[in-house]
Amino acid sequence: ILKIGYLTDMNPTLTYLDNSATTQIDPGVVQVMLPYLTNGCGNPSSEHRLGVAAREVLDAARRSVAQAVGCSAPEVVFTSGATEANALAIRGTTVSSKRRHIVMSAIEHSSALGHSSWAEQQGFEVSIVLPNPSGHIDPESIGALIRPETALVCVQHANNEIGTIQPIEEIGQTIKQRNEKTLFLVDAVQSFTKVPLDIRKARIDFLSISSHKIHGPKGVGALFIRRGLKPQPLFAGGSQENRFRPGTENVPAIAGFGAAVKIAMEKLATTSIQTAALRDRLIQWVREEIPDVSENGVPGPRLPHHASINFHGARAETLVHLLEADGVIVSSGAACHASSPRPTHVLRALGITRDEGTLRFSLSRFSTQTDLDTVIQALKKAVTIARSFR
Ligand SMILES: Cc1ncc(COP(=O)(O)O)c(C=O)c1O
Numbered sequence: 001i002l003k004i005g006y007l008t009d010m011n012p013t014l015t016y017l018d019n020s021a022t023t024q025i026d027p028g029v030v031q032v033m034l035p036y037l038t039n040g041c042g043n044p045s046s047e048h049r050l051g052v053a054a055r056e057v058l059d060a061a062r063r064s065v066a067q068a069v070g071c072s073a074p075e076v077v078f079t080s081g082a083t084e085a086n087a088l089a090i091r092g093t094t095v096s097s098k099r100r101h102i103v104m105s106a107i108e109h110s111s112a113l114g115h116s117s118w119a120e121q122q123g124f125e126v127s128i129v130l131p132n133p134s135g136h137i138d139p140e141s142i143g144a145l146i147r148p149e150t151a152l153v154c155v156q157h158a159n160n161e162i163g164t165i166q167p168i169e170e171i172g173q174t175i176k177q178r179n180e181k182t183l184f185l186v187d188a189v190q191s192f193t194k195v196p197l198d199i200r201k202a203r204i205d206f207l208s209i210s211s212h213k214i215h216g217p218k219g220v221g222a223l224f225i226r227r228g229l230k231p232q233p234l235f236a237g238g239s240q241e242n243r244f245r246p247g248t249e250n251v252p253a254i255a256g257f258g259a260a261v262k263i264a265m266e267k268l269a270t271t272s273i274q275t276a277a278l279r280d281r282l283i284q285w286v287r288e289e290i291p292d293v294s295e296n297g298v299p300g301p302r303l304p305h306h307a308s309i310n311f312h313g314a315r316a317e318t319l320v321h322l323l324e325a326d327g328v329i330v331s332s333g334a335a336c337h338a339s340s341p342r343p344t345h346v347l348r349a350l351g352i353t354r355d356e357g358t359l360r361f362s363l364s365r366f367s368t369q370t371d372l373d374t375v376i377q378a379l380k381k382a383v384t385i386a387r388s389f390r
Pocket of ligand 1: 020021080081082083084109111156158159160187189190209210211212220221
């Protein structure tokens with residue numbers, strides 16, 4: 001049961017359904033990390049035996065990640081997380097590219113989409129592709145934009161707010177049919193070890209992933225770089241990570257990431273079935289018990305552990321805090337500030353123009369029926385109160 005002790009509060013336990021934001025570290029992962037935090041842990045670049053031992057830790061983690069991604073170990077570059085992985089792929093490939101056109105979906109994470117204004121300042125043309133009203137990207141809407149000068153296309157596998165899964169294989173194949181030289185970056189942070197993806201079939205050149213979304217430690221992630229590609233490193237320094245990522249590797253975190261990947265892959269099928277069953281029960285209950293609700297990300301494929309629900313007539317921020325007061329942690333689908341409640345760029349791309357009381361419920365393999373019962377109890381009360389404030 002995922003009950004996080006909340007040290008600064010009188011409330012000793014919380015029901016945590018915000019796993020798309022971050023996840024609890026698996027206790028097995030902590031055990032793997034501990035020796036590298038507490039005992040002597042060498043610098044992987046050192047020649048002596050402590051360095052050799054640290055290198056072996058990195059090698060084992062790299063093999064674990066590579067197996068899950070479906071690539072060879074040298075194609076995995078460890079980074080500080082997916083934000084850096086996206087930056088390395090986007091800036092590292094486009095900075096010296098003669099082709100000056102980039103295509104991105106409108107619902108990319110800000111760690112990818114945020115580079116669009118930089119790219120425009122550098123003289124790139126950036127085409128932004130809108131999803132359909134359910135939040136899915138039509139491969140043809142990408143294909144239609146590919147030109148001889150298109151350097152990079154960036155589409156995430158699954159969306160962090162509405163959980164939609166994109167047809168990455170079709171998108172990748174469409175891109176390469178139009179222009180074999182156009183590179184394809186897929187942000188797989190939300191789907192990695194949760195939804196299978198064949199990176200070769202999808203013709204993916206770069207894939208970004210993050211440890212803290214899969215019950216690993218924060219501050220570590222990876223970029224798959226297809227063999228032969230050479231993005232420019234983001235900073236100068238040593239020759240670590242095949243020269244793509246200078247800086248001493250975070251050995252304990254990388255060891256934990258490798259372990260988290262292994263555990264998640266072993267549990268992929270059962271986690272998917274379990275979380276989808278709980279998620280579907282939650283949605284059914286909401287539909288039966290709470291009037292005037294709608295869902296985002298449907299119809300169409302979406303993450304099994306994820307639901308994005310609009311509680312019309314309520315403010316999302318109010319709902320989040322009312323639920324929190326009852327020990328239930330979820331996130332608002334709209335980044336609301338007290339003074340200017342405004343839907344996020346993802347919700348706006350779906351046509352949602354004002355705060356519709358959107359909540360994101362994201363489960364994990366630690367979620368239980370008890371968690372669901374707690375949420376259900378708290379939700380009806382929270383929605384009634386929040387609606388009365390409007
Ligand atoms: C889709 C997506 N991409 C990238 C990131 C950034 O990952 P990190 O926290 O490892 O930098 C996140 C994190 O929320 C995400 O959800």
